[in-house]
Amino acid sequence: MDKNTLFNKLVSFTTSVHRVTKELTKNAKSESISQVQYNILEYIAVSQPVTPSEISECQDIAMPNTSRELKKLSEKNLIEKIIDPNDRRKQTICLSKEGEMMMDEAFSTIQSRFLDKIQNASLEDLEEIEQAIEILQKKLFY
Amino acid sequence: MDKNTLFNKLVSFTTSVHRVTKELTKNAKSESISQVQYNILEYIAVSQPVTPSEISECQDIAMPNTSRELKKLSEKNLIEKIIDPNDRRKQTICLSKEGEMMMDEAFSTIQSRFLDKIQNASLEDLEEIEQAIEILQKKLFY
DNA sequence: CAATTTACTTATCAAATGATAAGTAAGAGG
């Protein structure tokens, strides 16, 4: 088992992960937002509260573009901007009620597709899957 | 360990996979092609020979757009179109010598970053990683 | 407190991508 073989397996694996993720998430997002806007909302959902700079860095979107998309999301009432009272240059971004609802809906669609996918897995399978995920997360995808 | 918890772990895991993949592949592609063009070339590289219809379906790009991008790739001498002699409506798409070279270069960049990432892993770690990949590929990302 | 830096905004522009309508040419089926 040399490292080159492992690399090839990794390529095939990540391809599969991307394909399945795409299957699970296909059309899960509301049609009223773009892909990038969805990515931003998803990031806010799991990391809130966040600042525009953090979004910019983690999502790899230049600040002016981040600012533009946040403005659009704000106009759609999906997020709330709160100015940091300690440093009035900074902002704290959170999902609005409406934004939470939209993301909850998307997540539950994805989750039910996932449950479908593993409906025939045995308890041992699920244990194995969980362990495998933890190993990879710790040793490879950190 | 209920399925909902497993779902949350999966979400966090796929996020990590996407992030690390992005790290490994960042700037690996030549600047002379777009992201979509790179995806198409990558697909051709691992699946050749393929038809435009297969590319369209697997990459989820509408036929007219697939046709446009293939034309651009052809004009850049990265792929070759061969008309199927049995059915002259069909085409067989392959990488050209130049296309092969470009993809080899991209892959070796990615591979060397991967080797960097696992340079400190022990032999047991690598074994574990390999097994975990196989389990997930078989039981979850099929 | 003047100069600089930080955090974010506004305005533009170009390129990439996606969607749709219409067209060509070859094969398939009656």
Add this chain to the structure above:
DNA sequence: CCTCTTACTTATCATTTGATAAGTAAATTG
């Protein structure tokens, strides 16, 4: 043959995304 279907192309247009220059307002620093 004549029609229908398949595989792909061309043309066009709207939207999204990415890049860059310039601007504002608040904090920091010497």
